[in-house]
Amino acid sequence: MYPTKNPWLFALALQASLFCAPVYSFCGFYAGKADATLLNAASQVVVARDGNRTVLSMLNNYQGALSEFALIVPTPVVLERGQVRVADKAVFEHLDAYSSPRLVEYNDSDPCRTEFNWGQNLYPAYSSVATPAPVMEMADRARDRALGVRVDARYTLEEYDIVSLSAKRSDGLEIWLRENGYKIPAGASAALQPYIKQGMKFFVAKVNLKRQSQSGYTMLRPLQFAYESEKFMLPMRLGMLNAPPDEAQDLIVYILTRQGRVESSNYRTTRLPTDVNLPPFIKPKFQDFYRAMFQTVSQREDYRDVFTEYFWDMSWCDPCAAEPLSRAELEKSGVFWLDGDVEERFKSLQNPTTRGPSQVPIPAGGALPVMLTRLHVRYTPRTFPEDLMFTQTNDQRNWQARYIVQNPYGGSVAECSEKVGMMDCATMCSERVAGIRAVLGPNETREAPLGAVDDEAPSVTVRASNSPLAAYRGKSGVVLRGECVTACRASKTQGLEAAMHYYQRDLPERIAAEKQVLARLTGWSLHDIDAMPEAQRFSMADPSEGRSSVSSVEQPQVQTWWQKLFSK
Amino acid sequence: MVAKAIFEVATSAVRHPDGTQRMSKTRALLSALGAGFGRLDARWFQIVFLASFLLFGALARDFALSGIQVVACFAAGLTTQALWQWGLRLPQRQTWRGYLSAIVSCFGICILVRSDNLWAHPLLACLAMSSKFVLRAGPVACRSHILNPANFAAFAAWAWMGGCWLSPGQWGADTLTALWFLALGGLVTQRIARWDVSVAFLLTWATLLALRIILLGYAWNPGAAMWLQEIANGSTLLFAFFMISDPMTTPHHRGARLLYVVAVASTACVWQYVYFKPHGLIVALFVCSWVVPVINTLCRHDRFTWEAPRGIPAVGGHSPASETAPAREAS
Numbered sequence: 012m013y014p015t016k017n018p019w020l021f022a023l024a025l026q027a028s029l030f031c032a033p034v035y036s037f038c039g040f041y042a043g044k045a046d047a048t049l050l051n052a053a054s055q056v057v058v059a060r061d062g063n064r065t066v067l068s069m070l071n072n073y074q075g076a077l078s079e080f081a082l083i084v085p086t087p088v089v090l091e092r093g094q095v096r097v098a099d100k101a102v103f104e105h106l107d108a109y110s111s112p113r114l115v116e117y118n119d120s121d122p123c124r125t126e127f128n129w130g131q132n133l134y135p136a137y138s139s140v141a142t143p144a145p146v147m148e149m150a151d152r153a154r155d156r157a158l159g160v161r162v163d164a165r166y167t168l169e170e171y172d173i174v175s176l177s178a179k180r181s182d183g184l185e186i187w188l189r190e191n192g193y194k195i196p197a198g199a200s201a202a203l204q205p206y207i208k209q210g211m212k213f214f215v216a217k218v219n220l221k222r223q224s225q226s227g228y229t230m231l232r233p234l235q236f237a238y239e240s241e242k243f244m245l246p247m248r249l250g251m252l253n254a255p256p257d258e259a260q261d262l263i264v265y266i267l268t269r270q271g272r273v274e275s276s277n278y279r280t281t282r283l284p285t286d287v288n289l290p291p292f293i294k295p296k297f298q299d300f301y302r303a304m305f306q307t308v309s310q311r312e313d314y315r316d317v318f319t320e321y322f323w324d325m326s327w328c329d330p331c332a333a334e335p336l337s338r339a340e341l342e343k344s345g346v347f348w349l350d351g352d353v354e355e356r357f358k359s360l361q362n363p364t365t366r367g368p369s370q371v372p373i374p375a376g377g378a379l380p381v382m383l384t385r386l387h388v389r390y391t392p393r394t395f396p397e398d399l400m401f402t403q404t405n406d407q408r409n410w411q412a413r414y415i416v417q418n419p420y421g422g423s424v425a426e427c428s429e430k431v432g433m434m435d436c437a438t439m440c441s442e443r444v445a446g447i448r449a450v451l452g453p454n455e456t457r458e459a460p461l462g463a464v465d466d467e468a469p470s471v472t473v474r475a476s477n478s479p480l481a482a483y484r485g486k487s488g489v490v491l492r493g494e495c496v497t498a499c500r501a502s503k504t505q506g507l508e509a510a511m512h513y514y515q516r517d518l519p520e521r522i523a524a525e526k527q528v529l530a531r532l533t534g535w536s537l538h539d540i541d542a543m544p545e546a547q548r549f550s551m552a553d554p555s556e557g558r559s560s561v562s563s564v565e566q567p568q569v570q571t572w573w574q575k576l577f578s579k
Numbered sequence: 580m581v582a583k584a585i586f587e588v589a590t591s592a593v594r595h596p597d598g599t600q601r602m603s604k605t606r607a608l609l610s611a612l613g614a615g616f617g618r619l620d621a622r623w624f625q626i627v628f629l630a631s632f633l634l635f636g637a638l639a640r641d642f643a644l645s646g647i648q649v650v651a652c653f654a655a656g657l658t659t660q661a662l663w664q665w666g667l668r669l670p671q672r673q674t675w676r677g678y679l680s681a682i683v684s685c686f687g688i689c690i691l692v693r694s695d696n697l698w699a700h701p702l703l704a705c706l707a708m709s710s711k712f713v714l715r716a717g718p719v720a721c722r723s724h725i726l727n728p729a730n731f732a733a734f735a736a737w738a739w740m741g742g743c744w745l746s747p748g749q750w751g752a753d754t755l756t757a758l759w760f761l762a763l764g765g766l767v768t769q770r771i772a773r774w775d776v777s778v779a780f781l782l783t784w785a786t787l788l789a790l791r792i793i794l795l796g797y798a799w800n801p802g803a804a805m806w807l808q809e810i811a812n813g814s815t816l817l818f819a820f821f822m823i824s825d826p827m828t829t830p831h832h833r834g835a836r837l838l839y840v841v842a843v844a845s846t847a848c849v850w851q852y853v854y855f856k857p858h859g860l861i862v863a864l865f866v867c868s869w870v871v872p873v874i875n876t877l878c879r880h881d882r883f884t885w886e887a888p889r890g891i892p893a894v895g896g897h898s899p900a901s902e903t904a905p906a907r908e909a910s
Contacts, residue, residue, distance in 0.1 A: 208795040277808065
């Protein structure tokens, strides 16, 4: 399921291994995502907007009999034939995958590091600046007039029968819809009234069962409308008609803009917690984590907030939950400003007769002037009394809901002790001193331990003082070996101490802190968290585990040379 | 004096159990408190309120505002104010009174404007402060700046500057209850400079929004909740108590002032709900402010002054001191 095999991610992983020296650097490995499929009944809407031009796509999550399906969307203008098209659901699934909250993982490096560099820094380091590559049958006209309803357009589009209506009275509209076979909930007129009063039109669609069976599609495909209006809003209230006042529903809105991030102008828009470290065992349970966390944060705000889950320049991603959408996919999702004459392209979306020939070949590559805002709302009819309105900001700072797991290094103090014990300082030092002498030449080191005077030219001395070699120059072999052995022993002690700190103090403290964060974000109890299957591996209470376990920490056993000798 | 009144009220409760005497003593205490409080410049209340607004918003409501932006905004705002005052040799340049308005304006800019860079806030603060000294009009007796600095900054940020935006929905309705109480508290204690403007605006705005909801045919549910959602908004609160109520940029004649407020609210309503354009209140005030000097010329009245003479509450009233206030005082 996770696109861990795709080349994009492979490239990302390669890049991470090349450039990410510090463990906490930004380029982690993509480890999982929490997309819309894990929500039971999330409505999904894609809005592509630039200026007052809007392309709105509605993804139906309708589960019942197709004969019962009716879609009624209040629209600012009458949607004529050509202003509506049936879109490809796959594009929207891609949009979902690309923008979903993601889990990244990092791996701890081996804490048992004996940084014994003595005698090896013989050449000036070349600084290399590694820049990570970013990234829808005519009815009786007299009857219509009596009901105050005017049919502005009627057509069949693929598997949909579509009618665009203007209405004068909401009760007339409700009756018209029922008489024309639309299954609409009781009391719909009260909800339709404000839209009529605002001068809005109605886009009504039902499934043409004959066409549907011919098309071969089993699922309803998204409908896409193109129109011009100052109104930057989503008529979400109509969907709440039959819902109990406190029943929460999910809505995910993907907004594609040219200029910047989009937020709600009439509800508070906030961001999900992000960049938090979670315990490593949450990785297989990431979707459960996201569900629990979203429920906790939205409940804490009494289901009154709009949550930003993602805002990113569509040209790239880091890390990528899925590849960015291609130009062709963006056009399918309604983006009309990519190439050429924007007006021409938008008209082509509104008028099918000009659509075909006006297609401008899309040049490959280059940055795309498209910003994606992903908003997630969990609302109840009580908490969202007004339709959702948006405003486009000038904010262009990329942001994502990103969660991090830091995998502990799979070792133990005992292993470190063994590794350190195997370092033979005497032998290593002999080799390194020889190496130094080979680089410096016989005249740069003295054989005599004391008293000899260097007769280097002053220019050489000045040059040498900035060289790594300066530390070794002018010393006898015995002195160099002595310094080397001291450095070697110090590095062994240092490596062992670092491993002890890591396994006995830092790692248990870090995992305990990560569990607290997990408990706070999800509302899970620490007891439940400890009961998670993978959690035991990281529990101090279980001493039976060996590798990859904090509990496997043993007391250090530093072997002296004679212990090693006598134990043989 | 206040301590003495408290002591007398406490002792009278023991000496006069019938309560009548206690009532008069309580009144004495309130009057003593009021007198002490009344001598304070109203801008102190504004500063305390706006500071808590900013802190609350930044800490609890995730204002997406960095500390550096706030510091830079204040530094630039106060420096600009100082430069203009010293340059024009204004009498209040060496006292804290000369900088109170600048502090209030900087708080307003920080609360209203969002930016993805570090230069926008200080630049807006400079422009806002300078506008007080450059954009001046009206009859000589009550000549003052035309635009409310925070309103000018917010309008400029939205209309002219890239990388800036306004977030009208950023407060969330529920958590504002405390702030509403505080603001209303200020209103009751006459700590809002032009309390009549605040009240008139809130009544007009609430009525217009209610009318819209009724005319659109919304049922009681969700109509009432919608109305509350639109009214109980941080932007509305800030606008009512700290922007449109700026005594320097509203007409000095009370009747004209109230008509002006109704005009601003109506313009905002049309802009936002007929033309569906954003930030109605900010835009409406910016546009209507240019008419204030004309109103002041037609309906002559004393100029407002922030400083209160001893014993006379400064706020909401007009003191004799306003006659002698320097014509170019830009506070």
